[in-house]
Amino acid sequence: MHLNRRQFAKCVGAAAGLAALGPAGKAFAARDKEMNILCWEGYNTDNVLGPFRKAFPGVTTRAESGTSDPDMINKLRAGELKVWDLINVNQPWARQQLFPENLIKPLNKERFLPYFAKMSPEFSAPYPLAFAESGELIGMPQRYGPFSFVVNTDKISRETAEDQGWSLFLDPKMKGRYGVLTYDNWNVIHLCMTAGIDPFKAVDDAGVKKFTDTTKAVFEGAKMLSDDLVAMNTALINGEIDAYFTGGTYTASPARFDGANNIRAITPKSGPVDGKGGCVWIELTSVVNNPDGSPRAEDFLEFVQKGEIAKAVSFAEGTYNPVSQMGDPETFKLWNTAELDAIQWDSLGEELKRSVDFSVVPNYDDLLKIYTAAKRR
Amino acid sequence: MERINQRLGALSALPVVLFLAAGFLAPLIVVAAFSMMPQKVFSLANLPDFSSYAIMVKEGYWESLLVSLAMALAATLILFVICWPLAFAMAKVFGRFTLVLTIGVVMTLFVSENIRLFGWVLTLMKGGLIEGYWRTWTGQSFDGLLYNVPVIIFGLVYVYLPFMLFPLAQGISMVPDDARQAAFDLGANRWQIFREVELPLAAPGIMVGCLITFVLTAGAIAESKLLGGRAVIVISDEIERAFTYGQNWPLGSALAVTLIGVVGTLAIFGVSRIDLDAIMGRRR
Numbered sequence: 241m242h243l244n245r246r247q248f249a250k251c252v253g254a255a256a257g258l259a260a261l262g263p264a265g266k267a268f269a270a271r272d273k274e275m276n277i278l279c280w281e282g283y284n285t286d287n288v289l290g291p292f293r294k295a296f297p298g299v300t301t302r303a304e305s306g307t308s309d310p311d312m313i314n315k316l317r318a319g320e321l322k323v324w325d326l327i328n329v330n331q332p333w334a335r336q337q338l339f340p341e342n343l344i345k346p347l348n349k350e351r352f353l354p355y356f357a358k359m360s361p362e363f364s365a366p367y368p369l370a371f372a373e374s375g376e377l378i379g380m381p382q383r384y385g386p387f388s389f390v391v392n393t394d395k396i397s398r399e400t401a402e403d404q405g406w407s408l409f410l411d412p413k414m415k416g417r418y419g420v421l422t423y424d425n426w427n428v429i430h431l432c433m434t435a436g437i438d439p440f441k442a443v444d445d446a447g448v449k450k451f452t453d454t455t456k457a458v459f460e461g462a463k464m465l466s467d468d469l470v471a472m473n474t475a476l477i478n479g480e481i482d483a484y485f486t487g488g489t490y491t492a493s494p495a496r497f498d499g500a501n502n503i504r505a506i507t508p509k510s511g512p513v514d515g516k517g518g519c520v521w522i523e524l525t526s527v528v529n530n531p532d533g534s535p536r537a538e539d540f541l542e543f544v545q546k547g548e549i550a551k552a553v554s555f556a557e558g559t560y561n562p563v564s565q566m567g568d569p570e571t572f573k574l575w576n577t578a579e580l581d582a583i584q585w586d587s588l589g590e591e592l593k594r595s596v597d598f599s600v601v602p603n604y605d606d607l608l609k610i611y612t613a614a615k616r617r
Numbered sequence: 618m619e620r621i622n623q624r625l626g627a628l629s630a631l632p633v634v635l636f637l638a639a640g641f642l643a644p645l646i647v648v649a650a651f652s653m654m655p656q657k658v659f660s661l662a663n664l665p666d667f668s669s670y671a672i673m674v675k676e677g678y679w680e681s682l683l684v685s686l687a688m689a690l691a692a693t694l695i696l697f698v699i700c701w702p703l704a705f706a707m708a709k710v711f712g713r714f715t716l717v718l719t720i721g722v723v724m725t726l727f728v729s730e731n732i733r734l735f736g737w738v739l740t741l742m743k744g745g746l747i748e749g750y751w752r753t754w755t756g757q758s759f760d761g762l763l764y765n766v767p768v769i770i771f772g773l774v775y776v777y778l779p780f781m782l783f784p785l786a787q788g789i790s791m792v793p794d795d796a797r798q799a800a801f802d803l804g805a806n807r808w809q810i811f812r813e814v815e816l817p818l819a820a821p822g823i824m825v826g827c828l829i830t831f832v833l834t835a836g837a838i839a840e841s842k843l844l845g846g847r848a849v850i851v852i853s854d855e856i857e858r859a860f861t862y863g864q865n866w867p868l869g870s871a872l873a874v875t876l877i878g879v880v881g882t883l884a885i886f887g888v889s890r891i892d893l894d895a896i897m898g899r900r901r
Contacts, residue, residue, distance in 0.1 A: 337864070466847065468842070480761050480763075612676070612858070613676060616849075
């Protein structure tokens with residue numbers, strides 16, 4: 241075929257015109273044949289997505305795993321609201337950032353409230369922090385876990401760690417023997433606990449002073465800092481450190497499942513928040529306030545409530561975690577002894593009783609500044 | 618005729634200029650604009666107050682910048698000393714073996730930086746390759762070699778070696794053998810030849826190698842995170858933290874703009890002093 245310059249220009253013009261029309265045409269099409277999930281690792285695995293794809297043939301399902309809550313939230317803020325249909329983050333980020341800023345929308349209560357009844361006792365009430373202040377259901381809880389600190393029980397016994405609690409990290413004997421897993425928002429909460437302050441209440445000047453001194457002491461005594469849980473577990477297993485500040489079943493489970501049962505997440509027996517010293521995280525999976533959202537988003541949310549899918553989410557890859565659906569005896573049967581041991585099922589109940597849900601830290605900005613400066617030194 | 622040609626030239630360059638403006642300049646402008654915004658806003662529709670720059674000075678973020686620049690300088694100097702003999706051999710001695718060496722060095726770039734660094738973690742950690750063998754053979758144990766500043770600089774040197782090596786080899790290949798031989802004949806010793814013949818003639822290569830490694834190492838983050846256990850906090854770490862856990866885009870942008878400013882000034886200063894045409898082998 242011979243093409244002269246004029247014909248070529250015509251073709252290019254037509255192609256450009258079509259390309260310009262393309263996205264516009266797509267924006268008005270119903271998106272019931274596709275769905276995109278932004279999530280922590282697990283929901284993006286074949287074990288979870290495979291069965292969904294089978295149950296909903298013809299629906300293109302994509303999932304991307306984020307490396308932190310704020311990373312994922314940044315994506316929505318930066319204009320990807322039109323891309324994602326579901327987002328899976330920890331409860332405070334959903335309640336404090338996503339919902340107030342209209343980045344997620346409430347769920348249909350009639351459809352989802354019945355699922356709470358079959359969940360573990362902590363969630364069946366239903367779980368209050370799955371709701372916004374105004375009462376809307378903003379996400380479904382699934383994975384959760386106590387989150388305080390982790391020790392090597394060959395070096396520090398579980399009893400000692402639980403009794404001593406957060407003051408373990410201020411013990412002169414521990415200097416140079418622990419690491420800090422730098423999940424900043426968690427560190428701030430845990431440093432408050434170590435300083436004997438309730439992080440969820442306004443902190444006065446005396447409290448700020450205590451927080452500053454404690455933060456300095458914890459960083460000065462730390463042998464290493466890392467935001468990588470694998471690096472922390474490796475250092476713990478090879479004896480480089482004997483404990484790490486900020487960690488829980490989420491971080492200890494991969495090492496335990498690999499046979500390192502001496503790595504154990506610890507929940508202190510006492511602490512400054514109404515006598516409690518432990519913290520617990522709970523993920524909420526919420527529907528993104530996508531102007532052209534896929535109706536399959538709520539279908540997926542319902543789909544992952546099923547026993548075998550909940551199990552797949554619990555033991556996906558990377559980390560292993562208890563899920564709220566384990567409250568159903570039929571579902572619970574799907575976990576074997578080794579798996580239950582990895583997620584410390586033996587002590588999970590008592591650990592949860594000693595833990596508080598993490599929520600708004602009123603002085604977060606001020607405390608984070610002190611934390612950041614202390615970390616630098 | 619000349620004016621028409623010029624106009625046509627400008628017109629033909631227009632698409633590329635627009636593409637560059639949209640793809641390269643626009644993001645930088647957005648970052649610069651965000652850096653002037655009030656704290657913790659997520660939109661540019663606010664009145665600028667430049668508070669992030671004040672915070673940067675008041676709250677010690679400049680310390681991280683200094684740490685990054687100092688480590689970048691150290692890594693660049695070490696790289697220069699290590700790479701010079703190797704680059705010299707590649708340009709003047711090895712002959713065909715240079716190709717093998719080049720492929721060998723380039724091959725390392727095919728493996729992700731994080732994986733290569735994690736390999737070093739496994740080597741240097743307590744119970745790793747070095748300490749593990751030492752303990753088995755001698756019965757004595759010592760702490761791992763990780764989590765300190767020297768190991769971060771080692772990581773920088775290791776990762777950025779190719780970026781110094783190749784420009785340096787290119788620079789050295791520009792030194793005519795005749796000039797060196799003439800200097801020998803006139804009685805110059807080895808040191809004089811290095812200082813007065815090779816260094817000045819290879820200067821463009823040295824400058825390019827030093828600039829590239831300095832700019833890259835100043836913005837490096839993985840070495841301090843993986844090998845250093847954050848023994849010091851580098852500026853890129855602060856930028857990342859401000860954008861994520863801090864949820865403070867203006868502060869992160871201000872830190873980024875400052876880093877770009879400092880490194881950019883150094884780069885422009887360096888580039889203005891070398892003859893890029895010469896290193897590309899073109900005559901003016």
